[in-house]
Amino acid sequence: xxxxxxASLVDLLRSVKDKEVSVSEINALYRERSAExxxxxxxxxxxxxxxxxxxxxxxxxxxxxxQGMRTTASSKVLDAFxxxxxxxxxxxxxxxGFSLLGKTNMDAWAHGSSTETSDYGxxxxxxxxxxxxxxxxxxxxxxxxxxxxVAAIGSETAGSIRLPASWCGIVGFKxxxxxxxxxxxxxxxxxFDCPGPMTRTVEDAAYLLGLIAGHDPYDATSSEKPIANYxxxxxxxxxxxxxxxxxxxxxxxDGVRQSIDASLKLLEKIGHSVxxxxxxxxAYSISVYTILQRAEVSxxxxxxxxxxxxxxxxxxxxxxxxxxxxxxxxxAHGYYDAYYKNAQKVRTLIIDxxxxxxxxxxxxxxxxxxxxxxxxxxxxxxxxxxxxxxxxAEPTALAGLPAISIPCGLDESGMPVGLQFMGPQFExxxxxxxxxxxxxxTNKFDGIIEKGLSKWA
Amino acid sequence: MTKxxxxxxxxxxxxxxxxxxxxxxxxxxxxxxxYIKNLNLLDTTKTLPxxxxxxxxxxxxxDVVDPKRNLKAKVYSVSRIM
Numbered sequence: 124x125x126x127x128x129x130a131s132l133v134d135l136l137r138s139v140k141d142k143e144v145s146v147s148e149i150n151a152l153y154r155e156r157s158a159e160x161x162x163x164x165x166x167x168x169x170x171x172x173x174x175x176x177x178x179x180x181x182x183x184x185x186x187x188x189x190q191g192m193r194t195t196a197s198s199k200v201l202d203a204f205x206x207x208x209x210x211x212x213x214x215x216x217x218x219x220g221f222s223l224l225g226k227t228n229m230d231a232w233a234h235g236s237s238t239e240t241s242d243y244g245x246x247x248x249x250x251x252x253x254x255x256x257x258x259x260x261x262x263x264x265x266x267x268x269x270x271x272x273v274a275a276i277g278s279e280t281a282g283s284i285r286l287p288a289s290w291c292g293i294v295g296f297k298x299x300x301x302x303x304x305x306x307x308x309x310x311x312x313x314x315f316d317c318p319g320p321m322t323r324t325v326e327d328a329a330y331l332l333g334l335i336a337g338h339d340p341y342d343a344t345s346s347e348k349p350i351a352n353y354x355x356x357x358x359x360x361x362x363x364x365x366x367x368x369x370x371x372x373x374x375x376x377d378g379v380r381q382s383i384d385a386s387l388k389l390l391e392k393i394g395h396s397v398x399x400x401x402x403x404x405x406a407y408s409i410s411v412y413t414i415l416q417r418a419e420v421s422x423x424x425x426x427x428x429x430x431x432x433x434x435x436x437x438x439x440x441x442x443x444x445x446x447x448x449x450x451x452x453x454x455a456h457g458y459y460d461a462y463y464k465n466a467q468k469v470r471t472l473i474i475d476x477x478x479x480x481x482x483x484x485x486x487x488x489x490x491x492x493x494x495x496x497x498x499x500x501x502x503x504x505x506x507x508x509x510x511x512x513x514x515x516a517e518p519t520a521l522a523g524l525p526a527i528s529i530p531c532g533l534d535e536s537g538m539p540v541g542l543q544f545m546g547p548q549f550e551x552x553x554x555x556x557x558x559x560x561x562x563x564x565t566n567k568f569d570g571i572i573e574k575g576l577s578k579w580a
Numbered sequence: 581m582t583k584x585x586x587x588x589x590x591x592x593x594x595x596x597x598x599x600x601x602x603x604x605x606x607x608x609x610x611x612x613x614x615y616i617k618n619l620n621l622l623d624t625t626k627t628l629p630x631x632x633x634x635x636x637x638x639x640x641x642x643d644v645v646d647p648k649r650n651l652k653a654k655v656y657s658v659s660r661i662m
Contacts, residue, residue, distance in 0.1 A: 207651045301634045314631065341649075343639040344632065410616035421593060428594070436594050444595055449609050451593045452584060462616070467629030469619050474630060506608035507615075523633030548634065 127152050128580060129573060131324040132274045132331070135179065147176045149273070153224060154180070157271045160579060165246045166265040167225040169193050178217075180224035182272035184263050186233055186309040187213050187318070189223060196309040197241040198231040200427050200438045210307025211339045212276060212318045219334045224272050227262030231440050232424065233278065233311040235259055236286050236509035237502035240442040245499055248291060249575055250538055254496040257287035258509070263321050264291040268572075269579045274322045274331060278308055280315040281412050281520030282492075282513030285528040288321055289491035289541025292530045292575045294558070295321050296328040297516075299548045300523030301346040303332075304339035310423040312416040313344075315520050323572045325559040328527065329353035332551060348549055356552025357559045365390060365557075366400035366484030371515050376494060378534025383490050386531040386542050386561070390488070393564050395557070400483060403476045407469060408517040409510050414453050414466035415521075421450025445506070474522045481547045486557055490515060491528040491541030515543070525551045527558045530571040539571055584609050 127149055130138065138144045154174070161167050168185050169192060183189065186196040188206035195201045213223070230240040238261025239245040246261040248254040249269035256265045260277030264287035267275050277284045279297040288295025296319045303318045310316060320331035333353045339345045367387060372380065391397050424447055429435035439447070453462035480487060492512060502508040510517070519526050524545055531542035542561075544554040562568060586606045590597050597605065 208649070299634070301636070314633065340641060343641075344634070344636060346634055346636070406618055407622065410619050413612060413616055437596055439595065441601070444597070444601070445605055445608060447593045447595060448586065448589050448605055449612060451589050452609065452613075455589075455592065464629055465619055465624055466616075467631060468624035468627040469622055470630040470633075471627050472622060472624065474633065506611050521633075 128270050129576060130273070132179070132322065132327045133324070135273060146179055150175055150180050150224070153272055157225060157266070160269060160271060163247065163252065164249060164265045164269055164271070165228055165244050166262040166269070166271055168195060168197065168228050168243055168262070170225040171223045173222070175222045178220045178222045179273070180222050181216065182224050182227050182263055182266040182275035183213055184229055184260050184275070184277050185226040186229060186278060187276065188307040188309070189213055189226065192223065192226065194226065194309070195243070196232050197229045197243055198438070198440065198443070199242040200433045202434065204432055206307070208307060211304035211341060212308070212335045215335050216276070227260070227266055227275060229262055230259035230442070232309065232420070232443055233259040233280060233283055234420065234442045234446055234509070235502065236282055236512040238262065238287070239499065239502045240440060242440055247499070248496050249579060250292060250496070253498060254538070255290070255499050255502065257290035257496060257512075259283040260321060261287045264288055264293060264295070267291070267293050267321050267323060268575045270576045274320060274327050276318060276331070276335070277321045278316060278318045279520065280312045280416060282509070282516030284319045284321060285491050285516050285526060285541065285543060286513055288528045290496040290539065292539030292571050293321060293323055294325055294328050295319070295528045296332060297520075297526050298332060298336060298551055299346070299525045301344050302336050302525070302549065302551065304342040304345045306339055306341040312419040313423060314419060315416065324567070325357060325527070325529065325555060325562045326354060329357045329555045346549070351552050353552055353555055357555040359552070359556045360560065361556055362394045363485040363553070363557055364483070365395050365397045366480055366487045367397060368400050368402040368487060368489055370402055370404050371489035374493065375490060376534065378536075379490055379493070379495065379540050382532025382534070382540040383542060387488065389564060390561065393560060398484065400480055400487070402480060402518065403473060405514040405518060408473060408521055409514050411466045411469045411473065411521055412517040413507055413510050414462050415470065417446045417450035418454050418463050419450070420446045421454065470521050473518055477518070477522045477524060486554060487545040489543060491543040495534045495536070495538035495540055519545045524548055525554060527554050529558050529561060530568040532569070533571065539575070584613070
C-alpha cells in the first residue's frame, strides 16, 4: 500500500482488513505528527491521552460534546467544561469503530470564518502559516490538510465547513439541514447548524456521511427520511445539467476566476452541460443570515450564566458580545417585524429562488469563497467578516441545501481555490457523484491535496 | 444612521461592556444595520416567513423518562442555589 500518510480513510480501512497495516501503526503516526506539529498550527485544543489499538482515531471539532473529554467550543466560558454525555455524531463514530484523536480549534462558539476569534489563539494555514485557515472549523481543516488526522468532523452554520476546506485545499461536505443530528453540538444558529465530514477524498466524505447521517430521536429537527448509500450513489457516473449563477462570479480575483472557469470547462468536456443561471444577489443572503443567525446566537447563548456549568457572562469574547448585542437588538420589541420577521420572509424568497433554479438544472456550481485565504489578523478589521467571506455559502445554508467544496486550483500566490457543488435538499448523492467524477478526471484534484500534505511530510 | 442604545441592549443581554467596547460595538452595530437595510429593496408583502427549512411539523415523543439521559455526576458548578 501507499504510505499511511497519503492513504485515505477508506484506503486505510481496506489495508487494515487485509492486514497490511495495523490500527496501532496508523494511530501512532497521526499521534506523533499531531504532538510534533500542533505547536506550528494550533489545530488541536485537546489531544486524547489514550493510545487506541482497536479503532482509528479521528479529529473532531471542539463544539461536539465528548463525554469525559473537555469541550470548549474555543470559548473560555467553557474552559473547564467536561461533558456528561456525547454528541450523537461522536457516538455514531464510536459505534462504527472510531475513536477520538483530539478536539480541534475553531472560532469561539463557531462565530466566525477565520478561527481567529478562538479564545485559544488562531490556527494557521498549512499552505502558508502567515495566513488564516478559514473557519469556523479551521482546526479540523488544518488537521486534515497538514496530515495531523486522516479525516475530521466539522460543523457548518453557513460556510464553516466549506470555507476552511476551500482555504486549506481539502474536501468539505455540508449536508442537508436535518440530515445529521445536532444533538450534543454546542448550538450556534439552530435553524442552520449541520455537522459534516472534512476529508482528503470525496469517497471519505461519502463514507463518513453514511456513518453520521440519519434520524435521531434526540434532535427533533433531524429528518426521518431514510439515508442513502452514499458510496454507491457517488459512483453513479450520471451526466448532469449544471447551472452557474452569474451573481456568484462577480468581483472574483483573477486567480479564483481562472480556476473556476477551467473547472467548468472540464465538466463540459466529460459530458455535463453547463449553463449560466441567475439567482438572487448574495448580498441579500448576507443580510438575512446576519439577522437570523445573530438572533439565534443571542437566544442560544442566553443559557451561559455560569450557574449550571461554565464561567459567567463576563467571560464572553468580543465577537460573542458583538453577535449577542445585535441579535438582541433585531429581536427587541419594535424592531422584530422590521428585521427578524422580514429576514424570515426573505429566507422564503431565497428558498423559492433555489426551487426555481432546480427546475432548470440538477446541480448549481460556483466558487466556494470570493477570495483565497487571507493574512492572519485581517478578520478583526471587519464588523461582519464571516458574513462577507461566506456570502457564497449563505444562500444554500439559508435554504438548508447540501453542498460540497473541493479543491480546483491554486491562485497566483499558490493558495488553494475551492469549487462548490450545491444540490436540492437530501440530494447528497448527486453532488457526491459529480465531485467524485471531477476527482477522478483530475487525478485527485491535480495533486493539490497531496501537495499540501507534502509540505509537512 | 440608526442610533443604537447600547446600554439598554447590554442590560437586556446581561452583558457588561467597558466604555471603549460600548462605543466600538455601537459603531459596528450601526454599520451592520445600515447594510441589512438592503432587504427593504425586496417586496415581501405577500411572502410567508420561514423558520424551519425542512418542513417538519408536530414532532412529538412519548411522555416518558429516558433514563439513558439522566446525568449522574455533579451537574452544578455553583455551590448552592438559593
